[in-house]
Amino acid sequence: MKNIVIIGNGIAGITAARHIRKKSNDRITVISGETDHFFSRTALMYIYMGHMKYEHTKPYEDWFWTKNKIDLVKGWVQAIDFDKKILHLDTDDINYDQLIIATGSKSNKFGWPGQNLEGVQGLYSYQDLESMESNTQNIDHAVVVGGGLIGIEMVEMLHSRHIPVTFLVREASFWDIVLPPEESEMINRHIREYGIDLRLSTELDQILDDGHGKVKGVKTKSGDVIDCQFVGLTVGVSPNIDFLRDTKLQVDRGILVNEFLETNIPDVYAIGDCTQVREPLQHRKPIEAVWYAGRMMGETVAQSILGNKTAYKPGVWFNSAKFFDIEYQVYGQVNPNPKSNEKSFYWEDLFGKKGVRIVFDSNSMQVLGMDALGIRFRHEVWDEWISSGEKIEKVITNLKKSLFDPEFFKEVDVEIQEKFNREHHSSVPVRKKSILEKIFS
Amino acid sequence: MNQMQVIRFSGLVLFLISLGIFLGMFFMSGYTLTGEIVREHVKPEHQEVLSPELSEIYGKTFELSIPFVNHINGTIDRYNKEQEAQQKWDQRIFDDYASILIRASASGSIIQNPGLFFFLTFILGTIGSLMFILPQAKLQGPPGIKNNGIFHNALNNRGWIGILIGALLIMFYILLYFFPAYITNWIIMMDPVKQIFIPSAQASQWFLYGFIYCFAVLVMGVRKIIKYSHSRYKILQTLSVTFFQLALAFIIPEILMALNQPYFDFKNIWPLDYDFFYDSQLNTLLSSGTIGIFMLIWGIMLIVIGVPVMTFFFGKRWYCSWVCGCGALAETAGDPFRQLSDKSLKAWKIERWLVHGVLVFAIIMTGGVLYTYFTGSYSLFGLDTYSTLQKPYGFFIGSIFSGVIGTGFYPLMGNRVWCRFGCPLAAYLGLVQRFKSKFRITTNGGQCISCGNCSTYCEMGIDVRWYAQRGQNIIRSSCVGCGVCAAVCPRGVLKLENVEEEGRFGKALLTGNDSFKVQS
Ligand SMILES: Cc1cc2nc3c(=O)[nH]c(=O)nc-3n(C[C@H](O)[C@H](O)[C@H](O)COP(=O)(O)OP(=O)(O)OC[C@H]3O[C@@H](n4cnc5c(N)ncnc54)[C@H](O)[C@@H]3O)c2cc1C
Ligand code: SF4
Numbered sequence: 001m002k003n004i005v006i007i008g009n010g011i012a013g014i015t016a017a018r019h020i021r022k023k024s025n026d027r028i029t030v031i032s033g034e035t036d037h038f039f040s041r042t043a044l045m046y047i048y049m050g051h052m053k054y055e056h057t058k059p060y061e062d063w064f065w066t067k068n069k070i071d072l073v074k075g076w077v078q079a080i081d082f083d084k085k086i087l088h089l090d091t092d093d094i095n096y097d098q099l100i101i102a103t104g105s106k107s108n109k110f111g112w113p114g115q116n117l118e119g120v121q122g123l124y125s126y127q128d129l130e131s132m133e134s135n136t137q138n139i140d141h142a143v144v145v146g147g148g149l150i151g152i153e154m155v156e157m158l159h160s161r162h163i164p165v166t167f168l169v170r171e172a173s174f175w176d177i178v179l180p181p182e183e184s185e186m187i188n189r190h191i192r193e194y195g196i197d198l199r200l201s202t203e204l205d206q207i208l209d210d211g212h213g214k215v216k217g218v219k220t221k222s223g224d225v226i227d228c229q230f231v232g233l234t235v236g237v238s239p240n241i242d243f244l245r246d247t248k249l250q251v252d253r254g255i256l257v258n259e260f261l262e263t264n265i266p267d268v269y270a271i272g273d274c275t276q277v278r279e280p281l282q283h284r285k286p287i288e289a290v291w292y293a294g295r296m297m298g299e300t301v302a303q304s305i306l307g308n309k310t311a312y313k314p315g316v317w318f319n320s321a322k323f324f325d326i327e328y329q330v331y332g333q334v335n336p337n338p339k340s341n342e343k344s345f346y347w348e349d350l351f352g353k354k355g356v357r358i359v360f361d362s363n364s365m366q367v368l369g370m371d372a373l374g375i376r377f378r379h380e381v382w383d384e385w386i387s388s389g390e391k392i393e394k395v396i397t398n399l400k401k402s403l404f405d406p407e408f409f410k411e412v413d414v415e416i417q418e419k420f421n422r423e424h425h426s427s428v429p430v431r432k433k434s435i436l437e438k439i440f441s
Numbered sequence: 442m443n444q445m446q447v448i449r450f451s452g453l454v455l456f457l458i459s460l461g462i463f464l465g466m467f468f469m470s471g472y473t474l475t476g477e478i479v480r481e482h483v484k485p486e487h488q489e490v491l492s493p494e495l496s497e498i499y500g501k502t503f504e505l506s507i508p509f510v511n512h513i514n515g516t517i518d519r520y521n522k523e524q525e526a527q528q529k530w531d532q533r534i535f536d537d538y539a540s541i542l543i544r545a546s547a548s549g550s551i552i553q554n555p556g557l558f559f560f561l562t563f564i565l566g567t568i569g570s571l572m573f574i575l576p577q578a579k580l581q582g583p584p585g586i587k588n589n590g591i592f593h594n595a596l597n598n599r600g601w602i603g604i605l606i607g608a609l610l611i612m613f614y615i616l617l618y619f620f621p622a623y624i625t626n627w628i629i630m631m632d633p634v635k636q637i638f639i640p641s642a643q644a645s646q647w648f649l650y651g652f653i654y655c656f657a658v659l660v661m662g663v664r665k666i667i668k669y670s671h672s673r674y675k676i677l678q679t680l681s682v683t684f685f686q687l688a689l690a691f692i693i694p695e696i697l698m699a700l701n702q703p704y705f706d707f708k709n710i711w712p713l714d715y716d717f718f719y720d721s722q723l724n725t726l727l728s729s730g731t732i733g734i735f736m737l738i739w740g741i742m743l744i745v746i747g748v749p750v751m752t753f754f755f756g757k758r759w760y761c762s763w764v765c766g767c768g769a770l771a772e773t774a775g776d777p778f779r780q781l782s783d784k785s786l787k788a789w790k791i792e793r794w795l796v797h798g799v800l801v802f803a804i805i806m807t808g809g810v811l812y813t814y815f816t817g818s819y820s821l822f823g824l825d826t827y828s829t830l831q832k833p834y835g836f837f838i839g840s841i842f843s844g845v846i847g848t849g850f851y852p853l854m855g856n857r858v859w860c861r862f863g864c865p866l867a868a869y870l871g872l873v874q875r876f877k878s879k880f881r882i883t884t885n886g887g888q889c890i891s892c893g894n895c896s897t898y899c900e901m902g903i904d905v906r907w908y909a910q911r912g913q914n915i916i917r918s919s920c921v922g923c924g925v926c927a928a929v930c931p932r933g934v935l936k937l938e939n940v941e942e943e944g945r946f947g948k949a950l951l952t953g954n955d956s957f958k959v960q961s
Contacts, residue, residue, distance in 0.1 A: 011891070040891040040893060042892050043892035043893055043894070046893075049588075050590040050591050050594070051592070051894060052892075052893055052897050053592050056893045056897045057892065059891040059906060061785060160589040160590070190583070292887055296959075299954055299956070299957075299959050303956070310956050313954075313956045315953050315955035318952075320888050320932045320933065325586070329933055376885070378885060378886070383952050383953065404933060406672065406924060406936060406937065407937060407938075408674050408677055409672075409674070410673075
């Protein structure tokens with residue numbers, strides 16, 4: 001019986017543990033210092049907003065772990081002796097035969113003056129949530145710095161508690177390093193619709209001390225001072241591997257792994273946010289700090305541990321998010337600005353709350369990717385279209401097949417077909433609307 | 442506070458005042474029995490035996506209904522016991538004299554002016570509620586999921602307001618089902634409304650209940666439509682259940698009665714409508730000419746054809762969350778409590794035993810009742826069909842489970858306690874849905890982030906996330922297709938669909954990892 005130890009009870013570590021357990025009787029131990037049980041990090045915002053309690057964010061009931069003989073250890077691993085295969089915890093020492101490191105990320109801080117004041121924090125861990133709860137009691141104003149996914153979540157969280165928020169975004173438009181201009185602009189509008197003081201092209205200069213070690217405001221690079229009692233720093237995350245630097249383990253920004261998720265040390269694997277793939281597939285990035293990548297790495301590493309050595313081959317890229325009320329989905333490659341071989345078709349509804357973009361190759365006419373705001377699409381269908389290089393006209397023709405909105409919702413494929421035909425002088429057959437659809441639209 | 446909030450606050454105050462008046466009315470009449478009243482309302486043969494004891498309170502004014510009613514019921518009980526002791530079964534008195542006499546003996550402002558009290562409670566209450574609810578359309582901001590603060594709130598999270606409302610509801614149901622004579626003041630207030638339908642009639646406890654029910658569905662339906670203004674599915678569903686409740690369960694039966702036809706709710710289906718095959722019901726329908734026969738056939742067709750066919754095409758939601766009266770209340774008045782249902786595996790186990798147990802009980806009970814109807818014999822396998830089947834079913838399932846627990850526990854155990862654990866029709870619909878239906882909830886590839894919103898807001902306590910995070914279609918007999926999981930999911934993972942049966946159960950498959958075929 002092997003002794004498999006996993007550091008990190010996030011989606012990556014837990015997925016690995018579950019998939020190993022399914023087919024093996026080996027001893028499995030999962031260590032984490034954060035919480036006793038696996039919870040959904042992506043749901044942290046909903047706890048603060050009162051949509052759920054912490055209990056609800058645990059994907060498995062507590063008995064699940066005993067029943068499946070997955071030993072849970074609460075504690076922080078402080079150092080690893082890779083030669084003797086021993087983990088040194090703050091509480092105990094634990095040895096292993098095979099080790100999976102899945103320690104996730106930590107919030108970035110860029111050395112701003114005042115970044116360690118009381119009332120200044122990032123949002124990554126459960127502890128961050130607890131401190132956000134206490135840091136935002138009875139405050140008049142909050143500032144969130146950093147226009148990414150966690151930043152906008154933090155803005156929404158604060159807004160849900162009726163705390164006025166100023167949102168400082170370095171870029172000229174929200175998340176424009178990922179979103180094309182129209183999408184980004186739609187989200188700018190939506191943020192402002194909620195009464196958020198969105199300041200684009202604005203960089204943080206320093207955080208101001210009230211004289212007692214607490215934040216009293218921020219100063220921007222352009223010299224504006226904004227009074228506030230809370231500052232959310234959401235300027236990205238990076239692999240949480242500080243305790244592994246200067247050891248035998250090869251690291252760069254993250255723990256370096258090959259296609260089998262193996263590190264440079266035998267019997268030591270790394271998965272999830274903390275890893276950096278040495279030679280990623282052409283359509284993927286070396287570090288992908290998203291839920292899905294962690295899950296897929298967990299699934300894959302389990303195969304290798306089970307003796308069925310399997311290379312990590314993530315398929316067509318996909319991701320999703322929600323900006324206040326507007327849902328976002330992306331499949332395949334959508335660059336903020338089309339590359340020279342790419343053509344990009346965009347449709348937006350009258351009210352400016354729904355948008356669909358489809359990117360295709362201008363020579364081969366094969367679809368490369370799509371993103372959607374305010375409309376849901378079927379993952380399987382787009383995965384198939386993109387991976388098989390379906391032609392744009394066929395995709396536009398069959399668009400309805402890929403819609404995933406609830407029943408009775410307005411189906412937008414017809415408008416998209418019409419606009420596509422107008423713009424590309426093509427004659428894709430336009431779907432006939434049913435009578436009911438005509439009445440309701 | 443801005444203007445809108447002032448309106449909301451005033452609305453709340455108005456509503457609380459009307460609720461206060463409603464509760465206060467319980468104490469508001471005086472009751473004085475006289476010989477004259479007894480002579481007018483009690484059958485002559487009963488007058489003789491009851492008046493000696495009844496006369497003890499002639500001319501005496503009671504401030505409260507309870508001792509008055511207890512005196513009358515006590516008199517009848519004692520008399521019945523004596524008869525039983527002497528084996529004179531047919532001499533016993535079953536007339537509800539308490540309700541009849543207390544109405545006739547009541548004096549005070551309610552009986553003088555029931556319309557005024559109707560205005561002060563229901564009309565003011567409606568105005569107040571709407572003042573509280575309507576401004577939300579603007580205040581809540583752009584359309585979207587509005588669950589902020591639910592678990593911080595003393596109403597929605599089993600806080601003191603929730604417990605208080607639960608206690609009030611439970612008390613109300615106990616009075617309504619078991620002590621209707623105590624709440625005569627509330628019933629009297631409904632006379633003017635009842636008389637819209639039948640000018641000479643008096644309201645009964647069931648008329649009061651039906652009215653409050655419709656009131657709750659209507660007012661809370663408005664709230665629901667505002668809250669889910671981004672979802673056409675939720676809006677249409679709310680309109681549908683409200684329509685069926687108001688028209689089919691309330692107005693049409695009243696009209697039928699006004700036309701001297703049998704009371705009939707065309708959307709109520711056995712075994713939820715557990716007395717459909719009671720001999721009294723059968724006799725009424727069979728003696729009401731063509732329309733009675735039509736009603737009987739309609740009811741039977743719903744059971745044998747309506748349920749399976751509709752459920753095959755649409756899933757049990759066609760009934761439970763689009764037509765049913767219990768569903769109507771759960772989806773409107775119950776919506777603020779949906780997150781309180783228990784999602785544990787243990788609860789699911791209890792649910793399966795309980796709900797199918799009730800179905801079996803309902804079938805046996807009905808079998809016994811029909812046996813008695815056709816043979817005239819009350820004894821089946823040595824058991825008395827009335828006292829061992831019909832009566833306990835009515836008491837434990839018909840009243841305690843569906844009413845007192847079913848609705849009284851909304852603020853404590855969620856809004857579908859009855860539908861999930863007790864409703865035999867739901868069990869029947871569920872069996873069809875589970876084994877022979879096009880309905881399912883499809884999950885979207887690999888997009889689930891296991892956040893838990895879907896499970897949290899599932900009123901039936903289904904752990905939706907369990908399926909979603911492993912990419913498996915959700916096919917559960919209990920799912921009423923309310924659609925809220927799909928609405929609250931922040932990643933667009935869930936879709937209620939009626940599609941081909943083939944491949945319905947599917948494999949747990951997640952899209953996106955091409956390393957190997959990922960089956961969870
Ligand atoms: C607020 C927020 C919202 C997000 N929303 C989304 C989203 O919508 N979609 C999406 O795709 N991604 C989202 N993400 C990113 C996603 O949550 C992460 O990519 C994912 O959780 C990473 O999983 P993991 O298992 O690699 O690491 P983690 O979930 O970080 O788990 C690592 C665990 O290891 C523990 N640990 C670390 N070091 C040690 C040590 N030395 N000893 C013991 N224990 C240790 C940590 O405390 C932690 O519990 C979000 C992240 C945040 C913070
Ligand atoms: S299906 Fe949606 S709501 Fe349910 S856990 Fe997954 S992401 Fe959350």
